[in-house]
Amino acid sequence: EDKVVQSPLSLVVHEGDTVTLNCSYEVTNFRSLLWYKQEKKAPTFLFMLTSSGIEKKSGRLSSILDKKELFSILNITATQTGDSAVYLCAVSSGSARQLTFGSGTQLTVLP
Amino acid sequence: DAGVTQSPTHLIKTRGQQVTLRCSPKSGHDTVSWYQQALGQGPQFIFQYYEEEERQRGNFPDRFSGHQFPNYSSELNVNALLLGDSALYLCASSQGQLRLMNTGELFFGEGSRLTVL
Numbered sequence: 001e002d003k004v005v006q007s008p009l010s011l012v013v014h015e016g017d018t019v020t021l022n023c024s025y026e027v028t029n030f031r032s033l034l035w036y037k038q039e040k041k042a043p044t045f046l047f048m049l050t051s052s053g054i055e056k057k058s059g060r061l062s063s064i065l066d067k068k069e070l071f072s073i074l075n076i077t078a079t080q081t082g083d084s085a086v087y088l089c090a091v092s093s094g095s096a097r098q099l100t101f102g103s104g105t106q107l108t109v110l111p
Numbered sequence: 112d113a114g115v116t117q118s119p120t121h122l123i124k125t126r127g128q129q130v131t132l133r134c135s136p137k138s139g140h141d142t143v144s145w146y147q148q149a150l151g152q153g154p155q156f157i158f159q160y161y162e163e164e165e166r167q168r169g170n171f172p173d174r175f176s177g178h179q180f181p182n183y184s185s186e187l188n189v190n191a192l193l194l195g196d197s198a199l200y201l202c203a204s205s206q207g208q209l210r211l212m213n214t215g216e217l218f219f220g221e222g223s224r225l226t227v228l
Contacts, residue, residue: 004153006153034217040221041199041201041221041222042115042201042219042220042221042222043154043201043219044219045217045218088153088154090153095167097144097159097166097167098144098156098159098167098169099154099156099217100156101146101153101154101155102153103151103152103153104152104153
């Protein structure tokens with residue numbers, strides 16, 4: 001059974017801090033790892049990673065995948081209150097018809 | 112361009128009742144997946160519909176069933192509701208089930224919050 005574990009479960013920081021969110025996985029026939037941001041209800045897509053060592057960046061957010069050690073990190077620099085959300089990590093495997101999600105990291109950014 | 116729309120947004124049922132949730136995919140999308148998200152947990156895959164057929168199913172009992180219509184919209188039905196079925200039910204759409212791997216962009220709706228009393 002595919003498994004995705006995220007840490008920490010929750011994190012409280014102040015504006016301007018840099019945070020690192022972790023995601024480890026155990027899946028058969030790995031295809032890709034995805035990061036989503038969930039503010040209220042609908043998760044919104046951030047990144048998809050398929051190759052080790054290639055950093056994906058979007059503004060203050062960046063992510064990288066290590067397929068040997070089976071983990072990914074999501075970095076957010078110069079955090080803002082608008083970054084407060086649950087960050088979900090998910091993996092696609094096998095037929096790629098489904099995603100297996102972790103429990104998420106609740107990030108709270110204080111002004 | 113309308114994104115993924117779901118209805119109803121909130122509903123309250125009692126144990127043993129049946130519920131139907133509805134989803135219209137993003138324009139141009141033909142594949143619909145349903146996920147259940149319990150409080151404090153990540154979404155769990157229920158099933159996926161493509162070309163009006165269930166293509167993949169997660170670890171959910173037969174009480175959970177679905178349907179996809181020719182216009183690609185979809186319904187999720189849950190029979191004999193249990194307290195543990197209380198959750199946010201998310202619908203996600205994509206264009207072609209295999210393309211998820213290429214683009215990663217699975218578009219989610221706002222969800223239907225089901226409370227079972």
